[in-house]
Amino acid sequence: MFHGGESSATGLIAGCLYGLLYGLKHVPSGLYQNLEKKEKLEALGVKLYHTASAEKNLEKAEQERPQGVISLENNIAVNGRTLKQLILEHLTGPVVREILDTLLQYITQELPRLGTDTQKRPVNKDTMNKNIKKPGVRQPTSFQLLQSKYMLSNPKPALTHRREVGTLKLKQVYKLMKMDKPINETGQERKGARLKVRDMIARFAAVEQKKTKFETRDLARHVNQGPVLSNVIKRLKDLPNLQKRNGLNEHKMPECAIKYNTLGIKKAAKQKEAPKQKKAQGLFILDKQEKQVISKSASLKKHSISLGEQPSPLAVVKCSPYNLLETEQDLVCLSLTQRYGKVQRIFSDLCCTGLVHGRRLILGGLSWDCFMPWTLESCAEEAAGETRTMEKARSSQQQQQQPQHRINVPSNARERISRVDPYGFERPNDFDYESYEELMSEYLAILTKRTIKWSKFLKGRSHIEKSLKVKRYVRKGIPNEHRALVWMAASGAQEQMERNSHYYSSLLQGQHDPKLEDAIRTDLHRTFPDNVQFRKTAEPCLQKPLYNVLLAYGHHNKAVGYCQGMNFIAGYLLIITKDEEKSFWLMEALLSRILPDYYTPAMLGLKTDQEVLGELVKVKVPAVWQAMVENNVMWTLVVSRWFICLFIDILPVETVLRIWDCLFYEGSKILFRVALTLIRHNQALISQARNLPDICDCFKQITRGQFVEDCHPFMQNIFKEPGSLPMATITKLRAVCRARIIAEES
Amino acid sequence: MAYAYLFKYIIIGDTGVGKSCLLLQFTDKRFQPVHDLTIGVEFGARMITIDGKQIKLQIWDTAGQESFRSITRSYYRGAAGALLVYDITRRDTFNHLTTWLEDARQHSNSNMVIMLIGNKSDLESRREVKKEEGEAFAREHGLIFMETSAKTASNVEEAFINTAKEIYEKIQEGVFDINNEANGIKIGPQHAATNSTLAGGQGGQQAGGGCC
Numbered sequence: 001m002f003h004g005g006e007s008s009a010t011g012l013i014a015g016c017l018y019g020l021l022y023g024l025k026h027v028p029s030g031l032y033q034n035l036e037k038k039e040k041l042e043a044l045g046v047k048l049y050h051t052a053s054a055e056k057n058l059e060k061a062e063q064e065r066p067q068g069v070i071s072l073e074n075n076i077a078v079n080g081r082t083l084k085q086l087i088l089e090h091l092t093g094p095v096v097r098e099i100l101d102t103l104l105q106y107i108t109q110e111l112p113r114l115g116t117d118t119q120k121r122p123v124n125k126d127t128m129n130k131n132i133k134k135p136g137v138r139q140p141t142s143f144q145l146l147q148s149k150y151m152l153s154n155p156k157p158a159l160t161h162r163r164e165v166g167t168l169k170l171k172q173v174y175k176l177m178k179m180d181k182p183i184n185e186t187g188q189e190r191k192g193a194r195l196k197v198r199d200m201i202a203r204f205a206a207v208e209q210k211k212t213k214f215e216t217r218d219l220a221r222h223v224n225q226g227p228v229l230s231n232v233i234k235r236l237k238d239l240p241n242l243q244k245r246n247g248l249n250e251h252k253m254p255e256c257a258i259k260y261n262t263l264g265i266k267k268a269a270k271q272k273e274a275p276k277q278k279k280a281q282g283l284f285i286l287d288k289q290e291k292q293v294i295s296k297s298a299s300l301k302k303h304s305i306s307l308g309e310q311p312s313p314l315a316v317v318k319c320s321p322y323n324l325l326e327t328e329q330d331l332v333c334l335s336l337t338q339r340y341g342k343v344q345r346i347f348s349d350l351c352c353t354g355l356v357h358g359r360r361l362i363l364g365g366l367s368w369d370c371f372m373p374w375t376l377e378s379c380a381e382e383a384a385g386e387t388r389t390m391e392k393a394r395s396s397q398q399q400q401q402q403p404q405h406r407i408n409v410p411s412n413a414r415e416r417i418s419r420v421d422p423y424g425f426e427r428p429n430d431f432d433y434e435s436y437e438e439l440m441s442e443y444l445a446i447l448t449k450r451t452i453k454w455s456k457f458l459k460g461r462s463h464i465e466k467s468l469k470v471k472r473y474v475r476k477g478i479p480n481e482h483r484a485l486v487w488m489a490a491s492g493a494q495e496q497m498e499r500n501s502h503y504y505s506s507l508l509q510g511q512h513d514p515k516l517e518d519a520i521r522t523d524l525h526r527t528f529p530d531n532v533q534f535r536k537t538a539e540p541c542l543q544k545p546l547y548n549v550l551l552a553y554g555h556h557n558k559a560v561g562y563c564q565g566m567n568f569i570a571g572y573l574l575i576i577t578k579d580e581e582k583s584f585w586l587m588e589a590l591l592s593r594i595l596p597d598y599y600t601p602a603m604l605g606l607k608t609d610q611e612v613l614g615e616l617v618k619v620k621v622p623a624v625w626q627a628m629v630e631n632n633v634m635w636t637l638v639v640s641r642w643f644i645c646l647f648i649d650i651l652p653v654e655t656v657l658r659i660w661d662c663l664f665y666e667g668s669k670i671l672f673r674v675a676l677t678l679i680r681h682n683q684a685l686i687s688q689a690r691n692l693p694d695i696c697d698c699f700k701q702i703t704r705g706q707f708v709e710d711c712h713p714f715m716q717n718i719f720k721e722p723g724s725l726p727m728a729t730i731t732k733l734r735a736v737c738r739a740r741i742i743a744e745e746s
Numbered sequence: 747m748a749y750a751y752l753f754k755y756i757i758i759g760d761t762g763v764g765k766s767c768l769l770l771q772f773t774d775k776r777f778q779p780v781h782d783l784t785i786g787v788e789f790g791a792r793m794i795t796i797d798g799k800q801i802k803l804q805i806w807d808t809a810g811q812e813s814f815r816s817i818t819r820s821y822y823r824g825a826a827g828a829l830l831v832y833d834i835t836r837r838d839t840f841n842h843l844t845t846w847l848e849d850a851r852q853h854s855n856s857n858m859v860i861m862l863i864g865n866k867s868d869l870e871s872r873r874e875v876k877k878e879e880g881e882a883f884a885r886e887h888g889l890i891f892m893e894t895s896a897k898t899a900s901n902v903e904e905a906f907i908n909t910a911k912e913i914y915e916k917i918q919e920g921v922f923d924i925n926n927e928a929n930g931i932k933i934g935p936q937h938a939a940t941n942s943t944l945a946g947g948q949g950g951q952q953a954g955g956g957c958c
Contacts, residue, residue, distance in 0.1 A: 519811070522762045529780040563813040564761070565785050603816055636817055640786035649782070693804065696789055 007724070009468070083107070413437040422480075423575050423653055424533040439710055443654075446712050451479040458482060464489040466665075474665040475715065477658050484577040490665040491589035497581060504581045507552040516554045519562050520547055527567045533575065545580045546570055552584050553591075560591065563599040565644035572648055576657070586664075590646075595668050596734070598644060604738065606643055609668070610635040611737035612730060613675050620722060621680045623687040631692050638699035642675055650703045655711040662715070669727055676722035677714075678702050750799040753913055754806065754930035755906070756821055756854075758846055759831035760839040761810035764865040767896035768831065769807045772906050777897050784809045787821055794907055796914050802934065803910060815849065822853035826922070826930030827909045831863045832880075834893065835872040840864075840879070847887060855929055857921055861890045861909045868895040 019027060032038065083104045087097055413433035420426050427433075450473075457473065464470055464486060478486045488494040497504075524543050528534040533542045549570045554562045569590065573583035591598075596605030614635045618625040628635070641649075646663065647656045651674075662670045679686065682702040689695040708714055757765045766781045766788065773790040788807040793800055806825070808818045822828075828850055832839040843862070850860060864880045877893055884891035890908060894901040916922050917931065924931050 519761075523783060525780060526762075526783050529782075561813075564783050564809065564811045567783075599813065601813055601816070603813065607817070634820060636820060637787055640817060644785050693789055693791060 420532055421653060424531045425528070425653055426530045426532065428530075435706070436709070439706075443710075443712055446477070447479065450477050451481075454479050454482050458485070463494070466490070471665060474661050475719065477712065477715065478661045480576070480657075483657070483661070484579070484582060487576070487586055487660070487664045488582060491586060491594065493582070493585035493589040496588065497585040503556075504552055504584050507555050507584075508548055510555070512551060513554070513561075516561055517551065520550045520554070520567070523564060523567045527571050531571075531575075534571065542571070542574050545574050545583070548580050549574065549583050549587065553587055556584075556588065557591065559601075560599045563644075565641075566591075566599060568645050568648040572656070572660070589664070594663065595646075604741065606640065607636065607741050608734055608738045609643055609671070610639055611741065612733045613639060613672060615733050615737065616672060616676060616722075616725075617679055620676060621683050624679055624683050627687045627689060627695065631689070631695055633692055633695050637692075638696055639675060643671060646671065647674065651708050652711065655708050655714055658711045658715045659718075662718075667727075669725065669730055670718070672730065673718040673722055673725060676725075677718045678708070680721050681707060681717070748800065749793060749802040749934035751914075751917070751924075752802045752804060752932040752934055753826045753910055754804050754824055755827045755829060755909065756806045756808060756825040757829045757831060758808055758818065758850060759810055759829075759863075760833070760836075760842050760846075763810065763831045763833040763836070763839050764896045765810060765829075765831050766807050768829070768863070768865060768894065768902060768905070769805055771896045771899050771902045773805070775899070777899070779897075786814075786817065792906075794910060796907070796911055799914075800934070801910055801914070803906060805906075819849060819853045822850060822858075824928050824930045825854055825858055826913050827859045827861065828854065829861050829863055829905065829909065830889070831865050832875065833866050834864045834875045834877075834880075835866050835869050837874040840875045840883075843883060857916060857929065859890070859909055859912045859916070860887075861892065861905055861912075862887075863905055864891075864893040865896060867893040867900060868898045 015027070015031070024032070035041070083100055087100045087104065413436070417427075417433050417437060454473065457469075458464075470490075474486065474490070488497070524547055525536075527543075527546060531542075532538055534546070535541065536543065546567065550562055550567060553566070553570070554560070560566075566587070570583055570587055573586050574580070577583050577586065596609060597603070598606040598609070614625070614628070617628075627633075647659055650656075651659070659670060659674055679702070682698070685702065686695065686698045689698050757769060759765055761783075766784050767777060769788070769790045770781070771777055773792045784807055786809060790805040790807060792803050792805075794803060795801070806821050808814070808821055830843065830846055830850065832843055834840075847860070850858070862880060862884045864875060864877065880893065881891050883889075890912060892901050892905045892908070894905050896902060913922070913931070917924060922929050922931055924933060
């Protein structure tokens, strides 16, 4: 094709479009004859066609309805005003908003232009419904609407003024957020977490005070005044009673959810002035999902909570069950949507129900507490904004007392961010907390989005089949909670494990090779000494599982036994899967299927791949190749560790895991993509090096810094920067290089 | 920095004998109780003075595990000195010396100076290999011998410097062909610069391009 990206996908799309326009007649039959799942696709096409035709036919039925109402399938009455409100409604997604814009334009401009005598005739003032459609006018199909959007000569939306919803200043508020917690929650960590919640409540209290100009203890009075705040406080106040009844149990949760739902509707109604039940339902579809999850989650884990006697909200929070349902991630994942405006709102509503209170939020592997300062703070700010006018009027009369609770948020990133990363690695002394925080504030948004997508995708799926969609999803990153699952599925490890269910334990039971045992034992304390999970004092300590996995693998694959580097790989697998057997099978998949023979005594696969990389660099980054030759640098000097450790300890942990996502799905080719990206991106630096140590330094330098820390753009880069890299090329190069090495060695 | 000569060293020996720790002690003057595994190769460099001449040591620290032997072999080429290290508390690391020596002799130039090092001399209570045994082995194979402790830094400087002295002497004796880079010795910019002050820039550049 014409570009360096996804040529196959582009070709596919182009082909589809051609087929749509001209039919199959002109397409050479060879191109589609042996198409996989052809029958199914054709059947689907027919169905699609019928559905589309049915939509067109709706107009006939339409004529039997009350005159002039455009009815969509979900029976929401549509008129200009409703549409306009929908568009103005800030909960409406951008895509939906655009479609609605077009629809509005279609109704108000296109229809009249079509020459029909459109009238606006109020039918029922009570429901604020107006009929704008004249009988006989064809109702536009969804396709037509979309078409009108993209094909119109004047595609400008009818509405240019949109309500500023308010943006969440992520950077700013992010500073308030302690982003990650160590996997092993220590008492100290909890203390830190509580502090945050207390701060939050302090904020709430402050805003509440400002808003109501009443004393904070008189809470009940404001319940219906403040949109968010008083509810939160009320719920928190109620929490002890609720929890005294043996925690948040099954019966209680759905009830709360329903409350939440009503509240949402009420709120929507209030915003709209004219309540529209249907619309409210539409807007809160999410509620239903959440309700399900909530009731589901409630049955999963009960927690008995010890509570203090103090009734104040602060006390409640202090004694709150901080780990309540901490393993339950769905709820919060679902609650978060891509758009922060919405997240904010949903969160505030959830907070009202007390349901998310104290729950840990797990997002794409990074966890922090559900009481996210930014969320609540922005809610509070919003609440404050709404009552600002009222406040102005009163402020002259009353001198406000200071907020009861002082806000005590750590002032710098170093204090806000844990010393240990989410995988248990201690951050180095020179770790740049500030830029990490900045970087993560963007990455978390991506993680959230991916988490939602993956959760949706995996729901009710027993196994994952390879497809373009999954490939795309994998490239964009697998959320940490699904990593083990997807790795197992994509690599075939799951299948192997199921087929050989007792194999792993049998490997550990038999007689062991003392030499192997010794070799593994020598490296145990040298494997991730910077990771708290691998310390002897850790509970549980991963050294024993590491030993087991390596020992089992050594016996399973006697040709390899144990080779240094494997300890790091097994270590990462244990960190992610938290399961010895899974780690063993993933290791098996990597070493026997995904990677060539990197770890056999001759290391022929490794030597070959190092040379293959050299050949690729020669073609794709000639300047670097030149520098390597001039300074007489062997590739093995600079890249052996990249291949042996699969970038562990070379690149940042998060980046390595993102690479592994693709490695398990797409195979060893990914290693070349990463290596080529690093080299090509830094070619100016490398080609400036004047001697061997300089070059070696360069190769270390290029694995550090923003470019690799920022893992999401980096992963996008590895599929762009090196350009096309067909597997056929690599296979060919491997054969050539392997033959050369064998010839040289003999 | 200007130097008269550059010597390339290689450190070899079984895994866990303290090769990387010796290097770290020599280059950084510190000890790390739990050192990272060396996979592939690591580099270190330090300037020393012998006979009033600045000499730069470029030290290649290799992976000790047997699996990596086939890769380590490619690093021997062009080394002027080798530090062959064993652990006095682990007899098997001493027993493997013969294999190491064979490998080194086979893949390096014949004039390479080899220093035998019995490391971890601070762990006297756990000693498994007597100092005499080390000395005997060295005598038998024509090596220099020393017991060191990377932890206490005892004899570490000496080990590296004595090796350099030996190489330097060989140069003086004309055993080493210093113009052949395969011997692991390069003439530094200090020599080049003395030839002409006017062409200093050019000379420096040349030297820079030719040496490490």
